[in-house]
Amino acid sequence: MGQARTINIPDHHLNRLAQHLINVVPEYFKNPANNIRFREWESQKISEGRKKREVKQV
Numbered sequence: 001m002g003q004a005r006t007i008n009i010p011d012h013h014l015n016r017l018a019q020h021l022i023n024v025v026p027e028y029f030k031n032p033a034n035n036i037r038f039r040e041w042e043s044q045k046i047s048e049g050r051k052k053r054e055v056k057q058v
Helices: 011-030 033-058
Strands: none
Touching: 011 033
8 A cells, every 4th residue: 555645735725625515515415315325325334333343342
């Protein structure tokens, strides 16, 4: 695997990116189909996490 690198992004760029996400994410989840897909993905990730913990405990 490659080695992780740190990049420095100026604050004004981060603020611009963050503002875009703040505006877009709520709109995305207003669509019921997107909300359902997210809930399914979230449930799958939670289930996978539980399975991993169960395997470690055995």
